[in-house]
Structures are given as structure tokens and as C-alpha cells.
Amino acid sequence: MRHTKIVATLGPASASEATVDALLAAGVDVFRINSSHGTRDDRRRMVDLVRRRAAEAGRIVGVLQDLAGPKIRIGQLADPDGVQLEAGARLRIAVGDFPGDAERVSTTCEPLAAAVRGGETLLIDDGQILLRAVSSDGTEIVAEVEHGGLLTSRKGINAPGVELPLSAVTDVDMDEIEAGVAMGVDFIGVSFVQNADDLRKARAMTWAHGGDGVGLVAKIERPQAIERFDDILAVSDAVMVARGDLGLEIPLERVPRVQKSLTRRARDAGVPVIVATQVFETMRHAPRPTRAEVSDAANAVDDGVDAIMLAGETAAGEYPVLVVQTLDAVLRDAESMQPDRVIPGAIGDRHDRALCDAAVTLAAAAGATSIVAVTGSGATERLLAALRPSIPIHGVTADDAVARQLALHRSVSPLVAAADCLVQGALKPELVRRGIVKAGDAVVIARVHSDLEVEDANFVELQRF
Structure with missing residues (x-):
């Protein structure tokens, strides 16, 4: 058998009976449903689809509901095609809800403008656009564009190193937790966790709605979560090293080392650890991964992760089944070289x-x-x-x-x-x-x-x- 588990995200490319059947046959162990996309009815249909097809196939698989969390975004732009930001230009980011342009855009995140100081970095659209804050009066940030690009509506904003007074569980997430428990999900992923209290809040919500047995997955995406990782581990049922936002919040060169450290600490604590984001990103549009992607997945096996997660590769990619089959082959080959070993530190004195x-x-x-x-x-x-x-x-x-x-x-x-x-x-x-x-x-x-x-x-x- 394959020891390392595969988590696959359902989406437009995969949420059909035929594709779910093929994904089950390819070896998916847990299906992820992203609360950031689609409607609640869409998500309910996906859960029902997985349950029906898994029962038909005689497979036992889990369902992971992934909460959106307090993702910071710019608002709508007046031009639906977006605007081009040029290096050296000034961009104002103001708290509010109004159509933006190349000089001024909105955000509904009030704490962002209050927390950012002059000289701090702002990243937009997964780091494709880099801004340097010049000043902020608490309601509007003035920033200079250092690396420009095409800005379109609703793109995410990251402020690396800035701790924002935001709960990881938003009002929208609370409604999603209630819905997820009613749907019978097995795990709930809590996004942008900063401390153990974020997990305690999510746990209280699951219990309040009768979801005592639902497992909570702490998504490690912020430097504050790295600093408080041991406290977070103590109240989590699993952790996910979510390298997408994590790679924007900390220097990119630190991501591999942090991934290894978090994996080791979670493994030693007996808490399952999932590695996620851009695992086989190339296979969204190509039938084969790069050699570097294959090596990345194999190294995660060597580090002892419990599971590797596919996101856009199966949710929106052109080869959702082939990517699972390819990852399965890579994991099996990597595991064939694993020595018999007991992990030191994983056993206490009970x-x-x-x-x-x-x-x-x-x-x-x-x-x-x-x-x-x-x-x-x-x-x-x-x-x-x-x-x-x-x-x-x-x-x-x-x-x-x-x-x-x-x-x-x-x-x-x-x-x-x-x-x-x-x-x-x-x-x-x-x-x-x-x-x-x-x-x-x-x-x-x-x-x-x-x-x-x-x-x-x-x-x-x-x-x-």
C-alpha cells in the first residue's frame, strides 16, 4: 500500500461522477472542498457526491472543508479588465467600498490601514505586484509601486510581518462551520491561524452545532503561527503547511526549511501534517510535472509527512486524474527507499x-x-x-x-x-x-x-x- 496520503481538491474540473470515480480509483484518500469558491449548495452537492461514489466503490475517504478565513483583498475596480500599475507610481489603498482605479483602490479590512507603517512591504496577487508603504493615516495607505503589473478586482493583499488583530474565524466562517457540520464533513481547515485561541474558537463553534467529532486542521500561513506552533499543535487534530500564503508572509528562501521544521515537530507530537500548494502546479496545463516538482514531493515523503494536497491541479486543471496517478507513482517510489525506523521523540511516557x-x-x-x-x-x-x-x-x-x-x-x-x-x-x-x-x-x-x-x-x- 501507499503510506503517504493524497488530498485532492474538488472544483469545476473534477466535481462530476465520472471524475470522482476515477479519482477514487487513482487513490485519493481525502477530498478537499474550498469554501472560498462556489455556493453553499455547490459544496453540499460535492459532499453528497463523494459519499455516494465512495460507498459505491467500497472506499473509506474523508472530506475536508477549507474555510476562507480573513483573506484581505482589494475591492472591485471600475474597469473589469483591470488596470496596469507602473513602477514608481503611487497607489492609495483606502478603507471603504468603491470602484477603484490605477491611483486609488478600496479594501474592507480596516485593521490593515491602521497596522501598516511606512517602509513596510505589501504584496498583491500572490506577490505579482510589490508595493512599499510610504505612509498611513489609519484609514488610507499611500504606497509606491516597486514591481508593477496588471491589477484586477478582488486580488489578495499580504503584509509580510504585520500582525493584524483579525480572528482566523470570521462571521462568514462561523456560518460555514454550521453548514459543514450539517453536511457531515470530517475535517475543517482553519485558515490564517495566528494562535491557539483561533482553534479554540473554531472548536467551540463545531461543538455548538453537534460536530464534536469533526477534526480541526490548523493552516500554517503566517509567521505568528510559526512562532506559536507548539501551542497550536496542542489544540489541533492536524496541521497544514500551506506554502502559498506562507511564501508571501515569510522570505521565500525560508519556506523549505520552515516546512521541514514544522513537519518534524508535528510528526514528533503525533499530529498529522499535510503539505500543500503548488505540488504539481505545472500539471494544471501540462501532462507531466517538472523534475523539481517530483523532487519536492519525494522530499516531503522523506521528511515523513502524512499527506500531500493537490489544489488547483485537481480543482481547475486540465488533468485532474492524471495528476493524482502521477503523484501516486512518485510517492510509492519514494517510499520504496524508506528504511524501517521508529521516529524518536514521537513517544511519551504514557x-x-x-x-x-x-x-x-x-x-x-x-x-x-x-x-x-x-x-x-x-x-x-x-x-x-x-x-x-x-x-x-x-x-x-x-x-x-x-x-x-x-x-x-x-x-x-x-x-x-x-x-x-x-x-x-x-x-x-x-x-x-x-x-x-x-x-x-x-x-x-x-x-x-x-x-x-x-x-x-x-x-x-x-x-x-
């Missing part, structure tokens, strides 16, 4: 962690073909996945929602079985019946619980079938 450590060590020593973990919440599989074993982890649970969340974790192959099949005497025949194990296989079976008094729990067993 008994449940120690038992998982023992399971992985025993499996390696005995040449086991897989580890089977029985779970109610998915916690055992998460601990095992953090150790990065080189063999599959079969996560067996009676809970469909838990199984879908396990689809994100490295090496974990989720399996849903009736509760009466999970007891010790009935588990082994069920594994054989499902084809999970075959005659001659050596398998480690683990049932771990944080409560030592739970009956029929806290054991690790080596079994040859």
Missing part, C-alpha cells in the same frame, strides 16, 4: 504510547506484514502512525466517522466492522474473511486504551495466521 511503541518494535523484529489496531476513537492508530512503521496499519472500528478521519493518517488503512466482530475471539476470523490477512501472515494485533481498567484492552499480540 502506557498507551509505550504499548504502541512495543507494537511497532515487535512488528519490525518479527517481520510482520501489518499491524491491526482495534479502536473506538482512532487514538491508537494516531499513536501508531506517529511512529512511522514501514508496514500498513489496519485501523478497525465500528464507527464510520472515525474510519473516515483515519483516512488522513500516514500508513493507516481504515476498516469498518460490526461491534461484535471487534471482540478478541471474533476479530481474527473477521480479518481473514475480509482478506486483510492470509495464511502464513505474521500480524501484530493491538488494542490500547488510556484507561487501564477497561476490560479486554491494553494488549499487544503477535499472531501467525
